Amino acid sequence: MIKKLFAAVISIFIFSQIAFTQLITIIGNISDKEQRANIKNVVVTLSNSKDSVLYKFTRSSSEGNFSIQNVQSGQYVLMTTHPLFADYLDSIIVTNVPLDLGKILLLNKSKLLQEVIVKNGSPIRIKGDTTVYTADSFKVKDGATVEDLLRKMPGFQVGKDGKIKAMGETVKNVLVDGEEFFGNDPGIALKNLQANIVQEVQVYDKKSDQAAFTGVDDGIREKTVNLKLKSNKKQGYFGKVEAGGGSPSNYSNSAMFNAFQGKRKLSAYGFMSNTGNTDLSWDDADKFGGGEKGELITGTDSQGNNVEYYSGSGEDSYRDGRNGIPVNRNGGLHYSNKYRGDSLSINSSYKYAKVNAPSFESNYSRTFLPDTSWLTNSNSSNENTKEKHSVGFSVENKID
Numbered sequence: 001m002i003k004k005l006f007a008a009v010i011s012i013f014i015f016s017q018i019a020f021t022q023l024i025t026i027i028g029n030i031s032d033k034e035q036r037a038n039i040k041n042v043v044v045t046l047s048n049s050k051d052s053v054l055y056k057f058t059r060s061s062s063e064g065n066f067s068i069q070n071v072q073s074g075q076y077v078l079m080t081t082h083p084l085f086a087d088y089l090d091s092i093i094v095t096n097v098p099l100d101l102g103k104i105l106l107l108n109k110s111k112l113l114q115e116v117i118v119k120n121g122s123p124i125r126i127k128g129d130t131t132v133y134t135a136d137s138f139k140v141k142d143g144a145t146v147e148d149l150l151r152k153m154p155g156f157q158v159g160k161d162g163k164i165k166a167m168g169e170t171v172k173n174v175l176v177d178g179e180e181f182f183g184n185d186p187g188i189a190l191k192n193l194q195a196n197i198v199q200e201v202q203v204y205d206k207k208s209d210q211a212a213f214t215g216v217d218d219g220i221r222e223k224t225v226n227l228k229l230k231s232n233k234k235q236g237y238f239g240k241v242e243a244g245g246g247s248p249s250n251y252s253n254s255a256m257f258n259a260f261q262g263k264r265k266l267s268a269y270g271f272m273s274n275t276g277n278t279d280l281s282w283d284d285a286d287k288f289g290g291g292e293k294g295e296l297i298t299g300t301d302s303q304g305n306n307v308e309y310y311s312g313s314g315e316d317s318y319r320d321g322r323n324g325i326p327v328n329r330n331g332g333l334h335y336s337n338k339y340r341g342d343s344l345s346i347n348s349s350y351k352y353a354k355v356n357a358p359s360f361e362s363n364y365s366r367t368f369l370p371d372t373s374w375l376t377n378s379n380s381s382n383e384n385t386k387e388k389h390s391v392g393f394s395v396e397n398k399i400d
Contacts (some may be wrong), residue, residue, distance in 0.1 A: 023070040024094050028101035030064045030080060034108060038064030042082045042106070049075040049091060084109060124154070130204040131155070131167075140195050143240070146227060149195035155203070164190065164225070165201045172222040173206060176265070177229055179336050180347055180394070187228065188332070190255045192269055194240060197233040202226040234260045250275050263338040270331035326357040345396040353388045 030042045042060040046068055047053060055076065061067045073094050078101075080088040085106040092099065110268040123137035138152040150156045150164060157165040164171040164186065174186035181189045206224035211217050239257040259266040330353035338345050364377045 022096055023072060024096070024098055026068040026071055026078075026092075026094070026101065028066055028104055030060045030066065030104045030106060032085075032108065033105035038062070039082065039085065039106060040064060041188070042066070042080050042085070044068065045079050045081070047079070048079045048395075049077050054075065067122075080104065080106065082106065105259050106214045121178040133201040133203075134203060135195065135198040144195045145191055145196055146193050146198060147190040147196065150190070150201070150225075153201065166225060167222055168323050169223040171225050173224040175224065175226040177234075178226055179265070179345070180349075180392070181265075181267070181334060186225075188269065193227065193258075194238070197229055197238065198227050200228040202228060229260075234262060236260065238382065263336075263342070264335045265334065267334040268332070272329050274325060275326040326355045329354045343398040343400075346394075347396075348393045351388075351389070351390045353386075357384045357386070358382070359384060 026046070028044075030039045031037060031046075032039055040060055040062045041062075044060065044066045045057040045058060046055045048055055056068050056071065058066050058068050071094050075086045075091065075093050078090050078092050086109055088104060088106055090101075090104075092101070114133070123134055125132050125134075133153050135149060138149060140148050140152060147158060147164075151158045155167055158167070164174075170270060171186060173180075174189045175181065176189055176193070203223070203225055205221040208218055208222070210222040211220065237257070237259050239255065243251075243253045245251045252270070252275045254271040254273075256269040257267065270347075332349060332351035334349045336345070336347040358381065360379070362377070362379050362380045364375060366375050367373060
């Protein structure tokens with residue numbers, strides 16, 4: 001009796017192991033996508049999806065059929081290879097039931113080559129650690145700026161404040177032909193240079209100046225955009241003038257002039273506005289503009305009387321004050337050139353900005369007593385003027 005019971009337990013264990021390690025067969029058929037004819041001698045491989053290690057392989061028969069037997073359950077990558085046909089890859093999951101892949105259609109390599117269209121430049125390509133966008137592949141309206149061009153490019157995000165993000169990271173520097181343009185101010189190049197003069201937009205992580213100079217990597221990276229200009233735009237003069245006005249006595253005027261001759265760049269710009277548009281660099285623009293709305297507060301005073309009062313200096317409220325629209329004037333000059341076979345580089349710029357920002361503030365309070373109440377109102381106004389001069393100058397000499 002004990003021997004029979006022991007044999008039964010052993011049998012149950014063996015059958016359970018066989019069921020647990022059940023091996024599956026994968027079948028399918030391979031044929032030509034164009035001719036619908038079966039393809040023989042196609043190598044069919046099965047690899048582990050995790051480490052890409054070859055697990056099993058076989059060849060298709062003269063009828064195009066193939067069978068891979070004794071396959072354990074799991075996730076695999078199936079690939080077909082043939083000298084005359086394009087490779088086919090597919091991710092498959094093997095369970096405890098036989099797997100029929102049906103017909104696998106392969107494309108003849110000669111047909112594949114017929115579909116290739118060769119163009120002079122591609123919209124986006126990867127060159128090392130640099131992503132390169134071909135500017136003319138993205139259509140913008142006439143007179144559009146580089147900022148408008150970036151809005152059309154995948155991977156770029158342009159915020160309402162004009163700040164640019166590339167690949168999810170904030171752009172810190174914008175270069176023109178690899179050189180600083182008006183110092184390290186990204187806004188001037190993006191808002192003032194026209195899109196039709198740009199050949200390529202290059203995006204990469206720039207090392208710090210210290211690391212580039214010493215050759216010692218300090219690990220600091222800044223997302224950088226380099227605008228490579230068209231060769232025919234580096235010889236001659238170009239610019240833009242914009243003027244606008246409205247009621248009551250609002251205006252917004254800007255102008256930019258560029259003179260390029262080979263490696264030499266000379267640029268000047270000016271801007272005047274009382275519409276709230278500052279056209280300043282991103283950091284400077286954050287320092288000017290409207291405030292926040294006021295707040296209604298209720299409570300009691302020192303004598304226990306009920307009091308409610310409203311205080312604030314925000315925008316667009318009829319009963320509180322608001323920061324006024326700033327009157328902005330700014331401009332700048334830029335000059336850069338290279339000498340001695342590009343071994344000596346000079347880059348200089350001057351920028352001026354002046355902003356008159358009026359501010360208004362209103363406060364009122366209401367005091368309640370058992371038999372009466374009264375209001376207290378106060379108004380104040382002031383004008384804040386900020387003036388900024390900035391000069392940048394750098395010389396780089398590459399010693400032999």
